[in-house]
Amino acid sequence: MNRFSLAVSTGIARVTESALGPYQTAVIRIGFTATWLLFLLREFPHRHELYGPEGPWDFDLAQQLIGTNGSFTALIWSSSGLWFEAVYAFAVLTSVLLLLGWRTRTMSVLFMVGVLSLQNRSIFMGDGGDNVLHLMCVYLVFTRCGQVWSLDERRARLAGEEHARGERVGPDRVGPALWSVLGFALAAATVAGRLDGDLTVPVILWGVWLGLGVWWIVGRLARTAQPRILLDVVGNIVHNGALLVIMAEACLIYATAGWYKIQGSRWQDGTAVYYPLHLDYFSPWPALADLLSSSGAMVLLITYGTVAVQVAFPFTLFNRRVKNVLLAAMITEHAVIAVVLGLPFFSLAMIAADAVFLPTSFLRRLGGWAARARARLSRLVTRRGDDRTPPPEPRTPENPEQAHVGFTA
């Protein structure tokens, strides 16, 4: 009994005092935004056919379908071509800004608006990759995904250094300005009846807006530290809950894909993998597909291996080493699928989802490589440019004073 209550209180302490998995949430933020950004750039020439008011799934069809399900899309607010271009540009811009981690919370909401606006406008254009992004962009809103590898982290660190040197840190002007503008836009959309469909998205939009407002007011006006700490604790709790949902979602994806396969005769007789490789829509490299399926034993191995890994994955989370082996196998398989089945964006989205399970030590090494690569690059650039020497910038913050939101228990 005593041990049980100790375990509970340790657990409560962990989920309230820090936002767990700062590197994992940062890497999925970067992964999903990069996937969406690359997709938008790739489809730029086809954007009108996919989502435009004059595309085959035209404004009128979209309006009728959305009338029945109430899903959120800003593209239904106007049939003007200019509005469409603006929303597409908005989706590109917000994915860049969230990727960089600039005003992360606000950008995560705007990123969600961009993703949902385009995808819900033409739901019959999407595939599994779009479905993953659709869900994850909503879940990301609730995470503190900018704790590392972000401009927010950099700004906070620089402000902290200035503060430590005794310099006065001026008040943040961009945040309140952004908040006011977006609040005005949100109020306008609500009053105009644009958010009258399903409640999920309007509740998230208003909730985050109010939350940020309360955060700012408390940060400025509260006389004691208590309210601010409480808000911090609530932020941690919400973050940790969302992180759990993201991981559960990834497990459900694999479990569903795996368990349904077990019931299929082709997955049982070991020939299933042969068939997608010979569908016209999923065989960009017929010669490669023939090579892969030249041996029956090979196809059997891949077929059984796929099912085994997908079914097993959720259970391996209880063992770190086995989990990492399976994770590597799944990321490899998705990289192969990207090329062989011609599904690059689906695979990227799945790899981004897998990344939430990567070990911290690996992610930090990855961050170190990226930082060194960037430093080398900037040295190269500055050598060519003027002789202004930029201060060296470690990519991973190494300031022990601020370790309180780190990953250590």
Added chain:
Amino acid sequence: MDAYDAGSTARPGPDEEPQHAASAVAPPPAPPSPEPRTGVAALSMRYQIGAALALAVVAIAVCVHIGMVFLHVAPPNTVTKQHGKAIDDWIYPEFEQNWKLFAPNPLQQNIAVQVRAEIGTADGGTRTTGWYDLSAQDGRAIDGNLLPSHTQQNELRRAWDFFVATHDAQNRPVGLRGALSETYLRHIVELRLDRADAAGEGGVVERVQVRSRTTPVPPPKWSDEQVSDKPTYRVLPWWWVPTDGTDRANGTDPAGASEGGAR
């Protein structure tokens, strides 16, 4: 639950000491340093109650959401039969998902969507074109392509799936979605015919007819299975193409459109 942190914090390696800070606690105001402690321990009783309340609300929301998503992706079962409405209300529209990827069995047929058109020619006559194999065009666009577009890989394929799912065996639409799928499919074939310049100079596409050709994928050469390589066809009635270019007024009334075309 949190496999990676269980692993990485339970046994911290020498390089895993607290040096990795994550300072972005607060987006706008940088937290002043005086309080070293955070978390519930630093809170007075009054605020601890608030934190406990938040914890309870989030815990319930997380459990309910994961449970709902689980029931949504699970096969129909006792619980989903009793509470299907509540599950659907929670899931739709924004959390809808389907992960039966190539399951229970992968598709084992190539389904090609083909179209032909009746052209009103410049001299007042009419002529019927041959069949355009639109899926074959998609297939050629995908061949050797590292980055296939959704317009090549998903648009026609999923539009046909949508059509089949919302029509009965006699090609009669079921509900609003059936009607929408007809207009959608017609728009796609019109677009493709236009690109192929099917109407020719001075000609106008007056009617279109769509059919699907389903061919089984030949079994692997190391298999002794016998599968017929004969294609089967599903032929839809002729559809009128609205003349004014926009079909806002009547085009979404598929009954009219297909009756007119069915002869």
